[in-house]
Amino acid sequence: MESEAIKVVSSPELRLLGHFRLECNAEPVELCRNGQRLLAFVALRRRVCRTVLAGTLWPEVTEDHARGSLRTTLWKFPRVDQPLIRCSGDSLVAAETLHxxxxxxxxxxxxxxxxxxxxxxxxxxxxxxxxxxxxxxxxxxxxxxxxxxxxxxxxxxxxxxxxxxxxxxxxxxxxxxxxxxxxxxxxxxxxxxxxxxxxxxxxxxxxxxxxxxxxxxxxxxxxxxxxxxxxxxxxxxxxxxxxxxxxxx
CATH class of the missing domain: 1.25.40 (Serine Threonine Protein Phosphatase 5, Tetratricopeptide repeat)
Incomplete structure (x- = not known):
């Protein structure tokens, strides 16, 4: 019986020094502009309250509108082998595996x-x-x-x-x-x-x-x-x- 191939999953890599670049399994992952902003902010802070995050990324709209934009951006996040952000109560936390x-x-x-x-x-x-x-x-x-x-x-x-x-x-x-x-x-x-x-x-x-x-x-x-x-x-x-x-x- 042939052995099944083992899939090697490497930690996701986020580059913020220089131009924004996200890689998962050594392959680039495309994010929309709001997705880039969201991931960059959470990755820099490691843990962010949703209200602070929404107000920072969308400062010129109402709080309800900003939180709605945050939900939409999260929903559009690419589905990768290892989640880049996880929810923890009313906060968003960058994945520990994200380099x-x-x-x-x-x-x-x-x-x-x-x-x-x-x-x-x-x-x-x-x-x-x-x-x-x-x-x-x-x-x-x-x-x-x-x-x-x-x-x-x-x-x-x-x-x-x-x-x-x-x-x-x-x-x-x-x-x-x-x-x-x-x-x-x-x-x-x-x-x-x-x-x-x-x-x-x-x-x-x-x-x-x-x-x-x-x-x-x-x-x-x-x-x-x-x-x-x-x-x-x-x-x-x-x-x-x-x-x-x-x-x-």
């Missing part, structure tokens, strides 16, 4: 910020370099708030990563992390301090002073302010013996 890239990124970034990454680092954590924005092109308020939260988390993780790599004696990787932060937010002083720390770790005093002066000019031109005293002291204690004074251009 969401935002949560994976958040865990990685927080582990770096908290210093819980697997030392010693031999490569930069996935997602921190060249990271994509949350749902680009979506301009709803809840998306904008979450997008900014993730941007700030990524910047803090990059700064922390650069500091860790300097301590581990990996200045080249530290510079990569620092420059990624600088490219994301050119006026962020902590990113420039991380870059200067990496130069100093290699005893490249000229590069460190050049970077400091470039950042100082940028701040003057854009904001009319000076770098913090902390930044100046950090560089001066290494560079004054060689350059005399490091702050003037």
């Amino acid at each position: 969401v890239d935002v949560h994976a990124f958040t865990e990685t970034a927080l582990s770096v910020v908290l210093g819980c990454g697997p030392p010693p680092l031999t490569q930069l954590p996935k997602g921190l370099l060249g990271g994509e924005d949350l749902l680009p092109g979506w301009d709803e308020e809840w998306v904008l708030l979450e997008r900014e939260r993730l941007r700030q988390l990524r910047l803090h993780a990059l700064d922390a990563l650069a500091e860790t790599l300097v301590r581990e004696g990996k200045p080249a990787l530290a510079l990569e992390a620092a420059w990624e932060s600088v490219r994301t937010e050119p006026l962020r002083e902590s990113a420039h301090r991380a870059a200067v720390s990496a130069h100093l770790a290699e005893d490249n005093l000229i590069e460190a002073v050049r970077h400091y002066r470039s950042f100082r000019r940028l701040l003057r031109e854009e904001l009319g302010v000076e770098p913090s005293p902390r930044f100046a002291r950090m560089l001066a204690c290494h560079g004054m013996a060689v350059f005399g004074r490091v702050t003037p251009d």
